[in-house]
Structure formats: structure tokens, C-alpha cells
Amino acid sequence: MPTICFIIKVIINFYKHKTKESKLNEKLHDRQIVLPSDCMQKIFKYTIQISNKKNLFKLLLVNKYWCENVIPILWNNPFRDLFPPSILRHTPSRDPRICYNLLRTYISCLDNDEYYLLFSKLNPSLHPFDMEIPNSFKTLYNYPNYLKELSYSDLENTIYTSFMINLKNSNNSNSKNSNFQQEKYQAFSIASALCKLFLQNSTQLKFLLFNSSSTCNDSIMDIPNIKRYNNITIKPVLSNITKFQFKDIKIRSNNILTLLNSISIYSTKINHLDFKIDSKDYNNDLIQSISNIITSQKQLFEFNISNLKDNFSDSILSSLFSHHKSTLFSLKLQNIHFTKLSLSILPNLINLKNLYLFNCNGFNNMDITNDFRNFNLRRLQIFSENDNDVETRNLLLQLLKQSGSSLIQLGIDLVCNKENIDIILNYCPNIIVLFIMNNDLMEWREKFNTHSKKVFIKNLNIKRIITTKSTTSKPSNNNNNRYCKEF
Incomplete structure (x- = not known):
């Protein structure tokens, strides 16, 4: 009798264990492994990078959770x-x-x-x-x-x-x-x-x-x-x-x-403002509205503006200096007329890393007080619509002499002629990328090859200037792309 009782007890315990194990397996089978939404979206974004965005549409039909994580990426x-x-x-x-x-x-x-x-x-x-x-x-x-x-x-x-x-x-x-x-x-x-x-x-x-x-x-x-x-x-x-x-x-x-x-x-x-408006459309109210936007921002990193005439640059640059001189990282100015005031503000934006000046004028207002020695620029581009622009050339040479040692990338055109190559080589020893638009390709290449020991240029890109503009036409606000292309 004790033996039979023992056997029955073993059988009952065995089936109890089997029943619990079966129920546990059913629960595990019904339970889905769910990743957090952040992980799911990172996976889906990676899917876009290695394939096509259209593939995400198939994932919408997997289940509701997948759908809710794919929708924000698609839209x-x-x-x-x-x-x-x-x-x-x-x-x-x-x-x-x-x-x-x-x-x-x-x-x-x-x-x-x-x-x-x-x-x-x-x-x-x-x-x-x-x-x-x-x-x-x-x-x-x-x-x-x-x-x-x-x-x-x-x-x-x-x-x-x-x-x-x-x-x-x-x-x-x-x-x-x-x-x-x-x-x-x-x-x-x-x-x-x-x-x-x-x-x-x-x-x-x-x-x-x-x-x-x-x-x-x-x-x-x-x-x-x-x-x-x-x-x-x-x-x-x-x-x-x-x-x-x-x-x-x-x-x-x-x-x-x-x-x-x-x-x-x-x-x-x-942190990024970009304005390009026809010069005829600027007026005092519009300039004031743009200045108000500048002053109302907490931190402005990049600012681009084009086609400012007369003394409109004074208000814009004054607002940038007064409120964002410590954060402004990149400044791009195209078709800007500089006055003595706005030109005096430029050297005081000492935290600039990227400076782009495309077809600007008014640099004849520059005097000995314009000191760029505190500049710590990494990238500089200066292009001029006028190949005989002495004012812009003088500004470029002053920038290179006073702050060229920090430059890593430089873009220029004929505003810096072949007689000034030595200035680039002597004052800009850390340039890695040099972008030049100049028709006299062979002379420039030979000059840089001769002085290759003085400067390390990893990427030398010299291009011929191609333009369809008439030589007798007046400068327009919509410049040829050669003045606006970034390297």
C-alpha cells in the first residue's frame, strides 16, 4: 500500500509539473519581445540608410507597434x-x-x-x-x-x-x-x-x-x-x-x-538663419524685422544674408555682434555693401570659424583699426565678381597675414593673383583643402609644387572659370554659381 501511494504521488506530481510547464510555455509563446520605441526607430532609420525608404512601407503591416514606430519616420x-x-x-x-x-x-x-x-x-x-x-x-x-x-x-x-x-x-x-x-x-x-x-x-x-x-x-x-x-x-x-x-x-x-x-x-x-531677398525689396521695416529675429534668439550659430545695399548692413551686423558674438560660428555674406561701421564690427566676431564673402564691396572703408589677429578661422572663402577688385584683394591679404595660421580650408578666385601665392604659402601653413578658381592653371600648379615643402595641401582643387555673363553687363544680385559654391 505505501508503495502504491508513493507511485500515485509521483505520477500526480509529474503531471502537475507538466501542466505548469505547459502553461508557462503558452505564456512565453503569447508574450512578444518588444524593443523600446527609440531602438525600433534607430533600426528603421538604419534600414533607410542601407536600402530604400520604400521598404519601410512593408513594415507597416507587421503589427500595430511596428506601424506606430514607422509612421513618424515616413512622415x-x-x-x-x-x-x-x-x-x-x-x-x-x-x-x-x-x-x-x-x-x-x-x-x-x-x-x-x-x-x-x-x-x-x-x-x-x-x-x-x-x-x-x-x-x-x-x-x-x-x-x-x-x-x-x-x-x-x-x-x-x-x-x-x-x-x-x-x-x-x-x-x-x-x-x-x-x-x-x-x-x-x-x-x-x-x-x-x-x-x-x-x-x-x-x-x-x-x-x-x-x-x-x-x-x-x-x-x-x-x-x-x-x-x-x-x-x-x-x-x-x-x-x-x-x-x-x-x-x-x-x-x-x-x-x-x-x-x-x-x-x-x-x-x-x-540657431540657423538664412535670408536671400532681392535688393529692391529691402526697406527699413524689413531690416528691422530681421534684426528683431536675430535679437530674440538665445543662441545663433549660423547666419546667411544676401543683397544688402546702402547702410542696411549696419543694423544686421550690429544685432549679430550685440547678441551672438560668443556663439556665432558661421557667417555667409553675399552682395553686401559694407560701411565703415559694419566693417569695424566684422573683426570683433572673434568666435567665427567659417567666413564666406561673395561679391561684397565697400572694403575701401577699411582702415588700420580693422585688426583680424584675434580671428581663429578654420574655413575662409572670398570670391569677387570683379577680377580687378583691389579692395577685396587687400582685405583677403590682410586676413591671410593676420589670421592665416589657423586656416584649414581656403577658397579664392582671381581676387588673389599669382603674385600673392607666396602669402598663402608663408602665412597659411596648416591648409589642408585649397579651392582655387583661376584660368591660369599650369602656373598655379607649378608654383604650389615648387613650394610643396612649405605647406601641406591634401586636396588642391584648381578650376577654370566658366561664365556665360557678358563682360559689358552690370553686376546683378543673382551671381554666377562660381561665387556661391562651397567646397
Whole structure:
């Protein structure tokens, strides 16, 4: 009897153990191994680097958790890969259907008021337009919230590609003009609605770029009127901006001043500012708005501006010196007229590492008080539209003599002639990259080869100047690319 009891006890314990083990295995089988979201997104970003972004779409269908980690990557800048590189503003997309689907999704994220307002403007039954907007439907995610970079030119390009690519060309010139005006009105209506959507919902937005690559100002729309927006709702978005750019867009109204004033009030974290505006569009109000943006930032690292005439450079450089002399890392000036005041400020920006001067003038105001010995530049580029620019050449030589020992990269053109090569070799012993645009290639190469023991140049790039500009034409604000190309 004791033996039987013992056997039964062993059997019961055995089955109990098996049952527990089976249940444990079932729990482990049902439990999924889940990595933190940060790890998942790093893996997905690495997937993009080694393959194609399109592969991420397959991962959306794995499960909900994967989908939630892929969506932010796909929608942080969905406009980026839609268009091939081009100098033209309205360049057809590689796949216009993708542009349409992208706009359809964003339009569906509009609230009811904005949606029906846009619908009332574009509904073909109410207006003789060739554009139709999609029927509203509720999206699964708040896609604008994931946007980190907004380029207005990319948005506009997406709109034109989506809705205008199939417009029928008419032989009637009046009809063509009518279609063009309708096209601009429709595109601007959609761009305004979506800009409002982004500036009120894209709380992760870092880069705000109002730019254009067009050479034809007639095709450029005005920027949206930010007065239509609720200041309470745009503040969280604008307060996170770290890069703001306004380039090559023709100013057609006061909308730009309204935008800049809002940036100066709500944006304080910008570290990269970039302005390129036609010299005719600058006025005291615009200069004051740009200065206000400069002064309102906590730390400004990079600043670029072009086409300042008269004494407008005084206000800009004074603001930079007063508020960012300890943080300004890179300064790029193109088509700038220097006055005695602005030129005296330049040597006091002693924390600069990168300095670019493209076709600037007014260096005849330089005197012996302009001391660049405290400069600690790493990269210097000086190009001039005038090959016989003595003023710019004197500035370059003074910079090289007083601060050339810290330079690692140098870019020049004929502003430094072959007689001054010895100055480069003697005063710039640490140059690694030297970029020269000069037609006299052989003489320069032989000169540097002769003095190779005096300077270590790892990358010597000497190019022939090629330009299509007439020698009799007046200098323009849009310089040849040889003056703007960075090495």
C-alpha cells in the first residue's frame, strides 16, 4: 500500500509539473519581445540608410507597434523624395500619383471649418475650376504632428504636380491666361490651408523653409497670411523652430512682415538663419524685422544674408555682434555693401570659424583699426565678381597675414593673383583643402609644387572659370554659381 501511494504521488506530481510547464510555455509563446520605441526607430532609420525608404512601407503591416514606430519616420518630411534635383521651381514629380495621395491625406487632416472653406473655394460646381479636392475622411493618425521639415517650395511643387499636370492646353491666349490665374488661385488656396494646418499642428517642426529655386518671379505665389492663424495655436509650433530660411521669393505683400514678426515673437531657439531677398525689396521695416529675429534668439550659430545695399548692413551686423558674438560660428555674406561701421564690427566676431564673402564691396572703408589677429578661422572663402577688385584683394591679404595660421580650408578666385601665392604659402601653413578658381592653371600648379615643402595641401582643387555673363553687363544680385559654391 505505501508503495502504491508513493507511485500515485509521483505520477500526480509529474503531471502537475507538466501542466505548469505547459502553461508557462503558452505564456512565453503569447508574450512578444518588444524593443523600446527609440531602438525600433534607430533600426528603421538604419534600414533607410542601407536600402530604400520604400521598404519601410512593408513594415507597416507587421503589427500595430511596428506601424506606430514607422509612421513618424515616413512622415517627418514626406515631400523630400518626391522631386528630382532641378533648378526649376515646378519640376514634375517622379510619380505624380504619390503627390496626389500625399495631398489627399493632408487635406483630410483639416478640421471641418477649414475643409469646407477650402471646398467652397475649389468645388467645380461653384467655380469653373479644373481642380477637385478629395472627400473628407478621418485619418488613422495625426500625420501633420510628425512633420519636422517644411519647405514651402516643395509644398507648392506638390500641389502643382498633383492637380495641374493634367490641365489641357488651350490655343486661345485669353483662355491660357485664365487657366494660369485659376492655377495660381487654386494652388495658393490649398497652400494657405495646409500651411495653417502645419503651423497649428506640427509641434515637432524644426526646419521652416520659405524658399524657391525658380528663375521666373511671375510663377511665384505669395506666402500665406499668418494673420488668419490663431496665435495661441501657432506658438507651440514656432517655439520649436531651429532653422528658418527665406530665400528667392518675390515679396508681393506685407505677409512676409507679418510672418517675420511672428517668428521674432514666438521663435527663440533658432540657431540657423538664412535670408536671400532681392535688393529692391529691402526697406527699413524689413531690416528691422530681421534684426528683431536675430535679437530674440538665445543662441545663433549660423547666419546667411544676401543683397544688402546702402547702410542696411549696419543694423544686421550690429544685432549679430550685440547678441551672438560668443556663439556665432558661421557667417555667409553675399552682395553686401559694407560701411565703415559694419566693417569695424566684422573683426570683433572673434568666435567665427567659417567666413564666406561673395561679391561684397565697400572694403575701401577699411582702415588700420580693422585688426583680424584675434580671428581663429578654420574655413575662409572670398570670391569677387570683379577680377580687378583691389579692395577685396587687400582685405583677403590682410586676413591671410593676420589670421592665416589657423586656416584649414581656403577658397579664392582671381581676387588673389599669382603674385600673392607666396602669402598663402608663408602665412597659411596648416591648409589642408585649397579651392582655387583661376584660368591660369599650369602656373598655379607649378608654383604650389615648387613650394610643396612649405605647406601641406591634401586636396588642391584648381578650376577654370566658366561664365556665360557678358563682360559689358552690370553686376546683378543673382551671381554666377562660381561665387556661391562651397567646397
